Amino acid sequence: MTETTAATERAAGAPRKKMEVSSTDVAIEITKMNKWYGDFHVLKDIDLRVMRGERIVICGPSGSGKSTMIRCINRLEEHQQGSIVVDGIELTDDLKKIDEIRREVGMVFQHFNLFPHLTILENCTLAPIWVRKMPRKEAEDIAMHYLERVKIPEQAKKYPGQLSGGQQQRVAIARSLCMNPKIMLFDEPTSALDPEMIKEVLDVMVGLAEEGMTMLCVTHEMGFARQVANRVIFMDQGQIVEQNEPEPFFSNPQHERTKLFLSQILHH
Amino acid sequence: MTDMTDLSYVRTTEAEAKPAPVSTTGFIGWMRRNLFSSIPNTILTLIGIWLAYSIFAPLINFAFVHAVWTGDNRDACLAQNVGREVGACWPYVEAYFPQFIYGRYPVEERYRVDIVYLLFALLIVPMLIPSVPAKRLNGLLLLVAFPIVAFFLLVGGVFGLPVVETSQWGGLLVTLVIAVTGITASLPIGILLALGRRSDMPIVRLLSIIFIEFWRGVPLITVLFMASVMLPLFLPEGVTFDKLMRVLIGVTLFSSAYMAEVVRGGLQAIPKGQYEGAQALGLRFWQMMRLIILPQALKLVIPGIVGTFIGLFKDTTLVLIVGMFDLLGQVQSSFTDPTWASPSQSHTGYLFAAAIFWVFCFGMSRYSLFMEKKLHTGHKR
Numbered sequence: 001m002t003e004t005t006a007a008t009e010r011a012a013g014a015p016r017k018k019m020e021v022s023s024t025d026v027a028i029e030i031t032k033m034n035k036w037y038g039d040f041h042v043l044k045d046i047d048l049r050v051m052r053g054e055r056i057v058i059c060g061p062s063g064s065g066k067s068t069m070i071r072c073i074n075r076l077e078e079h080q081q082g083s084i085v086v087d088g089i090e091l092t093d094d095l096k097k098i099d100e101i102r103r104e105v106g107m108v109f110q111h112f113n114l115f116p117h118l119t120i121l122e123n124c125t126l127a128p129i130w131v132r133k134m135p136r137k138e139a140e141d142i143a144m145h146y147l148e149r150v151k152i153p154e155q156a157k158k159y160p161g162q163l164s165g166g167q168q169q170r171v172a173i174a175r176s177l178c179m180n181p182k183i184m185l186f187d188e189p190t191s192a193l194d195p196e197m198i199k200e201v202l203d204v205m206v207g208l209a210e211e212g213m214t215m216l217c218v219t220h221e222m223g224f225a226r227q228v229a230n231r232v233i234f235m236d237q238g239q240i241v242e243q244n245e246p247e248p249f250f251s252n253p254q255h256e257r258t259k260l261f262l263s264q265i266l267h268h
Numbered sequence: 269m270t271d272m273t274d275l276s277y278v279r280t281t282e283a284e285a286k287p288a289p290v291s292t293t294g295f296i297g298w299m300r301r302n303l304f305s306s307i308p309n310t311i312l313t314l315i316g317i318w319l320a321y322s323i324f325a326p327l328i329n330f331a332f333v334h335a336v337w338t339g340d341n342r343d344a345c346l347a348q349n350v351g352r353e354v355g356a357c358w359p360y361v362e363a364y365f366p367q368f369i370y371g372r373y374p375v376e377e378r379y380r381v382d383i384v385y386l387l388f389a390l391l392i393v394p395m396l397i398p399s400v401p402a403k404r405l406n407g408l409l410l411l412v413a414f415p416i417v418a419f420f421l422l423v424g425g426v427f428g429l430p431v432v433e434t435s436q437w438g439g440l441l442v443t444l445v446i447a448v449t450g451i452t453a454s455l456p457i458g459i460l461l462a463l464g465r466r467s468d469m470p471i472v473r474l475l476s477i478i479f480i481e482f483w484r485g486v487p488l489i490t491v492l493f494m495a496s497v498m499l500p501l502f503l504p505e506g507v508t509f510d511k512l513m514r515v516l517i518g519v520t521l522f523s524s525a526y527m528a529e530v531v532r533g534g535l536q537a538i539p540k541g542q543y544e545g546a547q548a549l550g551l552r553f554w555q556m557m558r559l560i561i562l563p564q565a566l567k568l569v570i571p572g573i574v575g576t577f578i579g580l581f582k583d584t585t586l587v588l589i590v591g592m593f594d595l596l597g598q599v600q601s602s603f604t605d606p607t608w609a610s611p612s613q614s615h616t617g618y619l620f621a622a623a624i625f626w627v628f629c630f631g632m633s634r635y636s637l638f639m640e641k642k643l644h645t646g647h648k649r
Contacts, residue, residue, distance in 0.1 A: 074547075074548055075547075076544050076547060076548065099550055099552065102547065102548060102549070102550040103550040105548075106548070107548035109541060109544065109545065109548075111541050112541075113541040113542060113544060113545030113548075114545070115542065115545065115546075115560055115564075116564070116645060117563050117564050117567065117643075117645055126549070126551075126559060127549035127550060127551065130551060130555050130559065131549065131550040131551060131555075159645040161645060175549070176548075176549075179549060179550065
């Protein structure tokens with residue numbers, strides 16, 4: 001127990017890469033956040049501060065609460081204790097604030113969650129038109145811009161079911177980007193993809209990272225983590241066990257559970 | 269020809285395409301494959317042909333071959349006068365046709381009903397054809413302007429139009445008024461009830477469940493009796509409202525409960541990811557429902573929705589028991605007229621009523637199939 005607590009405290013500290021800390025630089029501030037599913041304690045005393053422009057990769061065994069944690073950030077899951085402040089707005093039951101946060105936070109899901117009854121273009125323009133009240137023409141221009149960025153403008157008139165998994169996930173990323181979000185959350189974006197499609201999605205994500213997007217990414221793509229992450233977080237049993245910059249995280253993990261996890265996913 | 273002794277082989281000439289054997293193509297091939305592929309299949313085919321013959325042959329004989337087409341009264345339709353077996357007595361239907369369509373609506377005011385029929389046709393047809401533009405305006409006219417215009421035209425009392433009591437309405441007019449009102453009102457109410465039943469708010473959920481289960485638990489006949497006989501007893505002295513109105517409300521609430529369960533079935537088939545995708549984009553609850561969830565859910569349950577519509581359309585005949593004369597009621601009441609009394613009178617009347625109902629219901633059925641195909645975007649996920 002003591003060892004775990006110590007690790008949590010160490011993990012909860014500020015990122016090692018020193019940054020000028022002022023309140024406007026903080027994108028997400030999670031303090032002492034707890035969540036239960038019924039009686040089951042899924043997230044335990046989570047402390048996490050994400051700076052603007054920071055790219056964070058979260059990994060950990062299944063059931064460790066990593067997806068639940070990032071889903072709390074845009075209120076797809078409700079937390080019961082502690083506070084989450086996103087872009088200066090604290091998440092409460094106030095629906096207005098939830099809406100405000102969701103407008104600024106994009107999310108990409110494991111199973112894409114594209115809307116099958118709408119074309120690719122309509123998927124991308126829906127939220128700008130209805131949430132941002134943008135004129136249709138402008139929304140379509142923006143959508144085409146982002147579809148070009150993810151390299152599938154020629155699919156704009158098709159329906160999601162006519163696209164491959166990798167293409168669908170790239171559309172899902174473009175759809176989020178059309179809302180011009182300040183923060184992007186990725187919940188295992190490549191886990192449901194065939195191996196040859198993972199790269200095309202990761203390429204888009206690397207591109208985003210290089211442009212300075214604030215990203216929280218739950219993934220087991222360790223190559224991606226090494227390449228773009230400022231920080232890698234390891235979660236287990238609902239707590240942050242260890243966090244570090246990628247190089248020391250992979251070469252010199254401190255916690256026993258991190259070592260075990262890394263040995264299992266890196267040398268199988 | 270090529271030398272086949274070697275293992276390596278290179279084709280030097282193109283193989284010619286030969287016609288398929290006669291037994292597998294064309295009409296004969298189709299029959300062989302589908303009707304006579306095995307002994308049991310052959311037996312079933314023969315039984316089917318025999319059944320179809322024994323049902324349709326008498327029907328066609330009755331309706332067309334042995335039918336009487338002209339005449340002024342019952343004498344034209346009596347076997348001893350015609351000198352042969354007599355089928356349908358169509359002059360009777362012709363003579364009664366205005367009654368079947370308008371009921372006892374005053375003859376000189378029937379043009380008002382015609383205008384309503386015409387307006388409805390002019391608005392519903394472009395609405396149902398997907399390629400016709402201006403759907404929003406069309407829908408607005410159909411759902412807002414038309415009911416108001418139709419109400420004042422049919423009831424009267426304004427612009428110098430004499431009032432026509434609803435007790436004088438009848439025939440197809442009553443059938444269509446009840447069916448169209450019930451259909452257009454029960455779908456939105458049903459959707460709201462379905463959403464209510466799935467709501468996170470316990471009170472809303474409880475009220476929806478009570479409402480749905482109450483209306484599904486009582487027979488429509490009971491509802492109609494309550495509406496026409498019991499309800500006036502509970503209302504304070506002097507407060508009356510129209511019997512047709514009471515029936516309309518009863519039928520609408522009754523079918524909206526069924527509609528709610530159909531729609532709920534569709535809502536349950538929508539994966540959680542669709543809700544999350546919509547929420548993550550910042551859509552509000554009603555936007556999410558209107559733009560993402562309901563279009564998919566309703567598309568899934570089109571067969572169920574249209575099934576409920578068809579059921580409602582046919583259930584309008586039950587208003588007969590509270591003393592209103594819909595198409596079937598009007599047909600039945602004409603049997604008492606001695607002018608046309610003949611052995612085949614009632615058969616002819618029922619056949620006519622059945623044919624009208626069948627045309628409407630079959631139309632709805634085909635249209636639902638058409639919409640299903642039209643809305644299918646070629647994938648499931």
